Amino acid sequence: MRIGVFVCQCGTNIAATVDTEAVAEAAMSMRDVYHAESIQYSCSDPGQRQVIAAAHQHRLDRVVIAACSPRMHETTFQRAVIQAGINPFMLEMVNIREQCSWIHEDREVATTKAIDLVAAGVARVRGQVPLKRGRVPVVGEALVVGGGIAGIQAALDIADAGMPVTLVEREPTIGGNMARLDKTFPTLDCSSCILTPRMVELKHHENIRLMVSSEVTAVRGYIGNFEVDIRKKATCVDEEKCTGCRICEEKCPSRAPDEFNAGVGESKAISIAFPQAVPLVAALRKEHCRQFIKGKCGVCKKVCPADAVDYEQEDELHTEKFGAIIVATGYRLFDWEGAYPDYGGGLYPDVITSLQYERMLSASGPTGGHIVRPSDGREPRDIVFLSCVGSRAESVGRPFCCNVGCMYIAKQAIQTREHLPDSRCYVFYMDVRACGKGYEEVYRRAQVEAGAVYLRGRVGKIYPRGDKLVVMGTDTLIGDQVEIETDLVVLAVGFAAAEGAGELARRLNIAYDGYQFFTESHPKLRPVETTTGGIFLAGACQGPKDIPASVAQASAAAAKAIRLLSREDLETSPMVAEVNHMRCIGCFKCAEVCPYNAIEKQKLHDGRTVAVIIESLCQGCGLCNVACPPQVISLRGYTDNQLISEVVEVLR
Amino acid sequence: MADAGKGHACGVRRRGRDDEIKLVGFLCNWCSYAGADMAGTSRLAQPAALRIVRVPCSGRVDPLLVMKAFQEGADGVLVSGCHPGDCHYNEGNYYARRRLELLKRMLPYYGVEPERFHYTWVSASEGGRWAEVVAEFTAAVEPLGKLHYAGGAPAAAAGEEDGDG
Amino acid sequence: MDELVKAITAALEDCELVLGWARDPATGAGRPERFTSAGQAQEAIFDATCVHNLAVHLPRLKQRRVGIVVKGCDARSVVELVVEREVERERVQVIGVGCDGVLDLKRIWRRHGYGVAIEDDGETLLVDGSEVERQPLLQHKCRHCLDADPSIYDVVVGGRTAEGPEPRGERQELAERFREMTPSQRRDFWRRQFARCIRCYACREACPMCFCRDVCIMQTQVPHWAGGEVNPKEAEMIQLIRVGHLAGRCTGCGECERACPVEIPLMLLMEEQNRALEEMLDYRAGTDIEARPPLLTFDPDRDLWGDE
The missing domain is CATH 3.50.50.60 (FAD/NAD(P)-binding domain)
Incomplete structure (x- = not known):
């Protein structure tokens, strides 16, 4: 076993607080270390060449690089040691920058610690064995x-x-x-x-x-x-046969909620969500269908010209x-009703979500593109938009921004003016976030062209007055309460998963x-x-x-x-668990804790049933290693003995 | 074994002062080790008694390893993993939590002050928190001094009868 | 004990062998016996000298149909072995016996001579023909026994005569003293205790839950937890291994401590661990045959210790 230790100065990043020469000197006295030196920039090309040259010269079979975090340059140095003819897993990186020189000031203290860490790295690499990556084919779909x-x-x-x-x-x-x-x-x-x-x-x-x-x-x-x-x-409709003629939907006697239209209007138990649906195929919702609730109806089956309806479908x-x-x-919209009792909690029909409003704006929507009050079907004149309902709202446990509310309010305000030229839009906002390409322009259009009145502040309460709604809020720019009597309120409800x-x-x-x-x-x-x-x-x-x-x-x-x-196969990490079959007692506690179902039972010739690791499934967490009572499973690269020797060394 | 190689000088004690406490930290690779890196990148000064041992997951930390550290001279042991729910291996830290909590409760009976052991969760983005954890843990162990858990001379005479017979 | 003989004989119709106790001619006390025939079963006994937990033999008889005579505490071991999937419930005929506590024979023999005549009916104890106070001579575990009646059995034989005894006695006092010590006092305590360990592994061999047997990590180089020396440090590591491995498995049967030839109070740690697990997870090993070993599972919603 011939170990080389390279102590990186990282310019002055390490050398300023760690005496890298002293660390290298101390490393020379460690077991199986045949070469140790301090390098100015080990990750640089000349630095790597220095490592490779030393590896050849001193016939090294293991390398310890004391430098930055392994999370930074482990792969860099793995490549370097491969060039030196050393297995990449015979490299150990010791972190003396992020976890030493950068966090300590006292040179002696930092140097002592660096020596301890190098000793642990040497101990660890002594327990390392050459590992080879496995290969698994890739399913190309x-x-x-x-x-x-x-x-x-x-x-x-x-x-x-x-x-x-x-x-x-x-x-x-x-x-x-x-x-x-x-x-x-x-x-x-x-x-x-x-x-x-x-x-x-x-x-x-x-x-x-x-x-x-x-x-x-x-x-x-x-x-x-x-x-x-x-x-x-089962949708009770044969996808191959259905032609999308919608006769079933027309004739269906069972009413059902219209989820596509966000509850604006009604749908049927058998329906096609919208005219451009893909596939253009009807689907039957059993929970709303008379055939399934009452056990008799059969209208859709009778009227279907393509014989596509099949109640027996499974x-x-x-x-x-x-x-x-x-x-x-x-995503779906946040369930705002429960969180906002002050906005009526869903009880006022003329307080709607922006998605419901969107459906009204749509020419193919349930109102044929007419903006109407759900309560009485009248055209509204005053419309108040509320931003950040269930977004940026710590009080309802939704602290994050919905990313789109500001923009679609602006868009809807512009559209509102197009649909109802005499309407007036008010927008309560917290901040207008219009950072995307072309977004600020939309916001300007909403104000300038569509004449939307933007009021900075939260709305505290909405309540009905006659057939109108009163929106009470704060205008933080003038520092006063505002009260707007309006016909319709549109809530820009935030996103939920x-x-x-x-x-x-x-x-x-x-x-x-x-x-x-x-x-x-x-x-x-x-x-x-x-x-x-x-x-x-x-x-x-x-x-x-x-x-x-x-x-x-x-x-x-x-x-x-x-x-x-596009790859034919994949390399797998060799840092996986392995079982010493000679000593496995077949208790399968390992399989019980494995998060990846990577452990199988295998019957040996001697009649014993033992655990085997499916290497392509194992992710190397080591849970099995700890769960195994006789500890005959060990996680490669983090074996018990490697960890024990590391502990012994840092405490010596 | 391959031990026949060079150098038997590895066994020399490296530490200068005998009254300095030594702490060992087992950090999961994905969250806490990265958090400690971040503390370093942010140049957050920390006490130097802690030596970090990288493990893939807090679930890899055998309670026995903690006890081994105490036996080998650790005056305090820290384990840090991903926050519950954020484990890189999905559930490793949940197993760790049960084992480590049990260990924490058992330590006083083994003869180790519970303050000498701490397990916690630090994410990759919590560099500041990591620095605090190190400072707080060091401050908690320092007043207790050296542990001398195993191998030291018994404080009382060996003749005293504590058994039942 | 006709009833017991009958039960064993009946079990033998279905089982290859039945684990029970017979009288040891040398001491007159119970010793473990494998009954394989109806004739041999005539020798079966159960009394307060039948101290052994026979469940220790079950994992090795995994593939066979066996019967076993159990006290209440032993029944917990059988349950736990089923939970640990070391024993299949279907393969085991459990013959439960009512128990009024078993005797600390070592103590009796030390005081009254090895193999001294012992008569016990569950209430009155005669040693060498004269009555002695029974309660202090029971096994430590019996003094706070919660499991006097077997929790699982296929047949139950005999009943208890006395109510559960009061927890008192020297060993109980030691346990109380131990609980009052500071960690550093316990450190010294264990150092002295472990200084006596001779590394005979009797604690492990007597334990029904130490099912790894000869692959135990107490004696391996890979992994190398404990060195080969006989000293307090390695003795301590051996017990740390035992306590750690028995977390959630130990049913408190006390066989390790009973088997220890140098009488290290090994159960002190097991008892604390069992208590901790009960506090943490409301878990008592060997009481619920449907349970999962608590350290092989987790519950994100209930496991809320630590700093979150």
Whole structure:
């Protein structure tokens, strides 16, 4: 065993507080250290060449680099030692910068500590063995979960790159929330006009398989090799036969809530959510259907000219393999009613959400594009918009910004003036956030062209007066209370994670935050990756986002997926657990704690049943190592003896 | 074994003063180790008694390792992982929490003041908090002085009968 | 004990062997016995000298159908072995016996001579023909026994005569003293105790939950937790290993302490750990056959210790 120790000066970053020469000298006295030197910048090209040269000259088989955090340059030095003919796992980095020179002032103290840390690194590397990365083949197909604009974009990007994609959407149609919007800021172009061609393109793409009314129920496996259970829910309509004629919907006697229209208007138990739905196929909701509630009706089945209605249809279970998964499950609006009793908590019909307002603005919406008061169907004259309902509101536990409220209020104010030229719009706002490209201009238009009156402050209370509503708020700019009598109030309600997001995250084994938005692997540098390899995020499921940002993230996620799927196989980390089969007692406590189901039972020739690690599944957490009573499982790179020797050395 | 190699000088005691306390910290690679890095990047001065040992996950920390550290001369042991719910391995720190809490409750019976052991959660972005944790833990152990957990001479005469027979 | 003989004989129709006690001719006390035939079963006894926890043998008989005679405390070990999946409940015929506490034979023999005649009916104890106070001569664990009646059994034989005894006695006093010590006093206490350890591993061998047997990490180089020397430091590491490994497994049967030839009060640590687990998780090992070992699971909503 011949160890070389290289103590980096990092210019003066380390050398100013740590006597690197003294550390190198101390290292020379450590067991099996045959070479130690101080290097000015070890990560620089000359520095690395110095390491490689010394490794050759002193026939080193293990290297300790005392420098910055391994999180910084471990791969740099792994590459260097490979060039020196040394296995990259025979390298140990000792952090004497972030965790020593940068946090201590006393030179003697810092130097002593650095020597201790180097001794621990030497002890650790002594226990290291050469490791080889394994390889696992990659399944060349992607799964996209969620068929909103982010999912559509991601699926199309991957499919256009020539790779097969399955898109799973739990609603009967794709399109997501964007399909419910009338126009989109900042350009005020028609949402359907830009979205529906993408939906149709997706439907007809040769590389895309669309599964609507379907949900992911279980995910097994790992990057490159996921096995996913998908449940296709029975809609009582044969997708192949249905022509989308909507006669069933017209004749259906069972009324049902209209979720697509955010509760504005009513729908039928068998229906197509909107005219441009993709696939253009009816779906039956059993919980509202007379046939299923009362046991008799059968109208839709009778009237269907294509014989597509089938009450006996059952859920289908599919199990498919994918190499990459993109999660694009989007958002829903925050349930504001419970949190805002002062706004009527949903009791006043003329206090509506911005999404309901959006549906009214839509020409194909339930009011045919007419803005009316839900209470009496009259056209409103005065309309008050409230920003930040369930956003930036610590008091209701939603401290974050919804990212889009300011902009869609401005957009809706402009549209309101177009629809009702005599109307007056008031906007209560906290701050107007219009930082995107072309956004400030929309805000200006709302004020200047549409004449919207912006009042800076929160609204404290809304209450009815006659057939009108009184909005009481503060104008913090004039420092006074304001009271506006109005016909209609539109709440810019913030984002919440899609229903069941947390549950899906647990199935996928990805992290999520306290609001059930999925967590990216790194907020800046790995914004579309999750903590689980091979699963990527797109759109508002990761946090509130507008359409351009969702689409951009979807394309980024698609690029990551394409990069993964285009590989034939993947390298796996060799820092995984291993079992000493000779001594395994077969208690399988390891399997019980393994978060990745990476431990299998195997019967040996001698009749014993022992644990084996599926290396491609193991992520190297070491839980099994601790759970194993006779500790015959050890985590490579962090074996008990390595940790023990490290502890002994830092305490010597 | 390969121990036949060079250098037997490794066994020399390195530390100067005998009254200096020594602390060991087991930090998970993904959150706390990164948090400690961040404290360093932010140049947050910290007491120097702590020596950090990197582990993949707080769930990798065997309570026995903590006791081994005490036996080998640690005067305090700190374990820090990702916040509950944020574990890189999803649930490693949940297992760790049960084990470490039990250990904390057992320490006084093993003969170790509970203040000498602390487990906590520090995320990769909590550099400031990490510096505080180190300062507070060091300050908590310092008044207790050296532990001499194992191998030292018994304080009382060995003849005294404590058994039952 | 016709009833017991009958129960064992009945169990033998279904089982290869039944673990029980027979009288040791050398001491007159109970000793473990494997009954394999109806004839042999005639020798089966149960009285206050049947101290052993026979569950210790079950993991090694994993593949076979066996019967076992258990006291209440031993039954907890059987339950815990099922929980630990070391024993399949279906393969074990459990014959429960009512128990009024078993005797600390070592103490009796030390005072009255090895193999002295002992007669006990659960209330009155005659040693060498004369009555002695029974209660202080019981095993320490019996003095605060909560499990006198077996919690699982297929057959139950006999009943208890006395109410549960009061927890009093020298060992109990030691436990109380131990609880009052400061950590540093305990440090010295253990140093003295462990100085007597001869590393015979009897504590481990007697423990029904030490199912690793000959692959135990007390004696391995990989991992190298304990050195090979016989000294207080290594003795302490051995007990730290034992306590750690028995966390959530120890049912408090006291066999380790009973088996210790140098009489180190090993149960002091186990008792504290069991108490801590009960406080933390409301968990008592070996009382719920459906339970999961508490350190092999977690509950994010209830595990709210630490600084969050």
